[in-house]
Amino acid sequence: MAGLELLSDQGYRLDGRKATELRKVQARTSVFAQADGSAYLEQGNTKALAVVYGPHETRGSRSKSLHDRAVINCQFSMATFSTAERKRRPHGDRKSSEMSLHLKQTFEAAVLTELYPRSQIDIYVKILQADGGNYSACVNAATLALVDAGIPMRDYVCACTAGFVEDTPLADLCHAEESGGGTSLALALLPRSGNIALLQMDARLHQDHLDALIEAAMTACKGLSKVLDDVVRQHLEEVSVLTRD
Amino acid sequence: MRDTPLSNCERRFLLKAIEEKKRLDGRQTYDYRNIKITFGTDYGCCIVELGRTRVLCQVSCELVPPKDSRPTEGIMFFNLELSPMASPAFEPNRQSELLVMLNRQLERCLRNSKCIDTESLCVVSGEKVWQIRVDVHVLNHDGNLMDAASIAAISALSHFRRPDVAIQGRDITVFSPEERDPIPLSIYHMPICVSFAFFLQGSYLLVDPCEQEERVKDGLLVIAMNKHREICSIQSSGGIMLLKDQVLRCSKIASVKVSEITELINKALENDKKIRKEGGKFGFAESMPKERITTLKREEAPVEMADVKETANEIVNRTETPTEVVSSPVLVAMGTAQVGEGIVNSWGLDEDEEDEPQTEDTKTDDVMVISDSEEEEVVILNEEAQKSTKLSKRK
Numbered sequence: 001m002a003g004l005e006l007l008s009d010q011g012y013r014l015d016g017r018k019a020t021e022l023r024k025v026q027a028r029t030s031v032f033a034q035a036d037g038s039a040y041l042e043q044g045n046t047k048a049l050a051v052v053y054g055p056h057e058t059r060g061s062r063s064k065s066l067h068d069r070a071v072i073n074c075q076f077s078m079a080t081f082s083t084a085e086r087k088r089r090p091h092g093d094r095k096s097s098e099m100s101l102h103l104k105q106t107f108e109a110a111v112l113t114e115l116y117p118r119s120q121i122d123i124y125v126k127i128l129q130a131d132g133g134n135y136s137a138c139v140n141a142a143t144l145a146l147v148d149a150g151i152p153m154r155d156y157v158c159a160c161t162a163g164f165v166e167d168t169p170l171a172d173l174c175h176a177e178e179s180g181g182g183t184s185l186a187l188a189l190l191p192r193s194g195n196i197a198l199l200q201m202d203a204r205l206h207q208d209h210l211d212a213l214i215e216a217a218m219t220a221c222k223g224l225s226k227v228l229d230d231v232v233r234q235h236l237e238e239v240s241v242l243t244r245d
Numbered sequence: 246m247r248d249t250p251l252s253n254c255e256r257r258f259l260l261k262a263i264e265e266k267k268r269l270d271g272r273q274t275y276d277y278r279n280i281k282i283t284f285g286t287d288y289g290c291c292i293v294e295l296g297r298t299r300v301l302c303q304v305s306c307e308l309v310p311p312k313d314s315r316p317t318e319g320i321m322f323f324n325l326e327l328s329p330m331a332s333p334a335f336e337p338n339r340q341s342e343l344l345v346m347l348n349r350q351l352e353r354c355l356r357n358s359k360c361i362d363t364e365s366l367c368v369v370s371g372e373k374v375w376q377i378r379v380d381v382h383v384l385n386h387d388g389n390l391m392d393a394a395s396i397a398a399i400s401a402l403s404h405f406r407r408p409d410v411a412i413q414g415r416d417i418t419v420f421s422p423e424e425r426d427p428i429p430l431s432i433y434h435m436p437i438c439v440s441f442a443f444f445l446q447g448s449y450l451l452v453d454p455c456e457q458e459e460r461v462k463d464g465l466l467v468i469a470m471n472k473h474r475e476i477c478s479i480q481s482s483g484g485i486m487l488l489k490d491q492v493l494r495c496s497k498i499a500s501v502k503v504s505e506i507t508e509l510i511n512k513a514l515e516n517d518k519k520i521r522k523e524g525g526k527f528g529f530a531e532s533m534p535k536e537r538i539t540t541l542k543r544e545e546a547p548v549e550m551a552d553v554k555e556t557a558n559e560i561v562n563r564t565e566t567p568t569e570v571v572s573s574p575v576l577v578a579m580g581t582a583q584v585g586e587g588i589v590n591s592w593g594l595d596e597d598e599e600d601e602p603q604t605e606d607t608k609t610d611d612v613m614v615i616s617d618s619e620e621e622e623v624v625i626l627n628e629e630a631q632k633s634t635k636l637s638k639r640k
Contacts, residue, residue: 108484195486
């Protein structure tokens with residue numbers, strides 16, 4: 001555990017947050033001109049960039065296209081300068097291909113793919129700076145990019161991590177908290193219906209605490225959905241002012 | 246070679262069966278298939294059979310320099326391989342989604358849960374540590390590879406023994422098994438994966454899906470637990486919507502299953518130990534049943550026969566009752582038209598012939614035809630049938 005005290009007696013965490021407090025989330029949409037949709041999101045010190053192309057005709061072999069819905073293609077990568085140790089392979093290793101797979105599955109659940117048969121939607125996500133909660137930052141950024149691209153979804157997909165220290169669930173873990181070897185749970189939620197699009201948990205946790213941990217992560221996701229909604233609304237206001245004439 | 250796709254008929258059949266809470270092999274919703282664990286002659290080698298799914302696991306070790314970030318910890322390495330031997334759908338040397346998912350899940354289940362004391366694998370800090378390599382090979386794929394792989398990996402790790410080492414000054418001596426007894430790994434707990442398959446948008450759930458069930462599933466939830474009811478990893482996949490209650494319910498089922506399986510593994514390990522001690526025969530060759538033909542052999546599966554007679558009768562009865570009576574052509578009065586149906590062709594027909602179908606009509610019971618014509622309504626009923634036909638004739 002490296003002797004780090006993750007939760008002080010006063011109830012504060014390493015970076016001075018309370019147990020249920022999220023890190024500051026800042027985001028912008030439409031950051032690229034070429035892409036159909038794009039977004040940049042900062043969640044504390046984790047920075048993610050997401051770009052969406054599509055829906056367009058299936059690239060490559062025809063056999064990949066599905067007759068009843070769109071194929072979602074995700075690529076996750078981490079910038080070589082994103083971590084403390086320089087990364088050799090930005091993408092293609094086991095962890096990043098797993099992450100791509102998870103992103104794909106998350107958005108297959110949330111995007112109304114049946115509206116676009118025989119087509120493809122590309123989502124490219126890049127982590128510019130990694131400070132814990134990479135998966136959740138990617139999901140949140142990609143959601144904004146999909147909204148920006150005008151692709152219909154069931155709801156916002158909000159993702160957040162949660163940990164468990166001394167019988168207290170902690171929301172939105174930073175890197176120091178995540179690498180301590182404690183429990184960490186990543187959850188992607190569709191806040192309005194309360195459906196879980198993806199659930200992933202690592203390290204040991206007693207069964208009885210699972211309920212509290214999932215509940216904490218869900219509350220955090222609901223908080224995030226408000227932030228994302230604000231970002232979208234603000235962007236729309238700005239655009240409508242500019243295009244009024 | 247690509248896998249043969251499942252036909253729509255098969256798909257519907259399977260889903261219908263799942264809806265009726267029946268499984269092809271006669272299992273209940275939360276039942277596992279038969280699990281059989283056999284150990285090889287070498288330490289750290291085992292084959293796990295889960296129904297017809299068959300997985301081989303081999304654990305090996307070597308001395309390597311440790312990672313810079315963790316100089317006092319041994320290294321665990323997991324590798325799962327899907328050889329084309331197991332299923333025609335598996336291609337050699339290809340990183341398929343399934344392979345990535347299985348490998349990562351195995352890693353997270355066994356490494357991240359810290360079930361093995363890696364610090365005890367350190368020989369000289371910063372210079373030499375043991376690397377434990379776990380190779381899992383899938384021999385036959387009949388669904389639920391994850392559970393089979395995790396059972397195989399943890400059984401093989403518990404069975405494995407590494408050579409003893411002695412350090413004198415700067416010299417490291419590795420003893421052969423003849424010189425000193427090899428040492429087992431220290432295992433804190435045994436995490437075991439339990440897979441739940443979800444069907445029809447998550448409304449139905451099955452434990453231990455077989456290959457065909459896996460093909461019609463919507464999503465999968467894998468929960469790794471140990472017998473102390475601690476969850477070691479959770480992974481949902483396949484783009485399904487889960488509810489919190491479902492996850493909690495699954496974790497409860499998983500805890501029951503895991504304690505059963507742990508007991509089974511312990512029993513198998515003890516059994517093997519006993520036989521080795523007694524000097525009896527052990528290893529794969531000894532534990533295989535002596536049957537010549539193995540591929541054509543089928544396990545006996547109980548088939549539910551409780552209400553077969555009733556259902557059969559019901560089906561027969563249902564087919565005997567005539568299907569919806571399609572109203573036979575009805576002639577309406579001359580000069581009237583029916584929207585949509587058109588008037589009956591009367592070209593080149595004598596009047597007598599024309600009448601024939603009409604009289605037939607009157608015989609059929611329960612037919613009431615209301616013509617769409619605005620001029621008049623012709624109602625054919627049982628009693629008034631004759632009258633009305635006469636009326637229409639006159640006109």
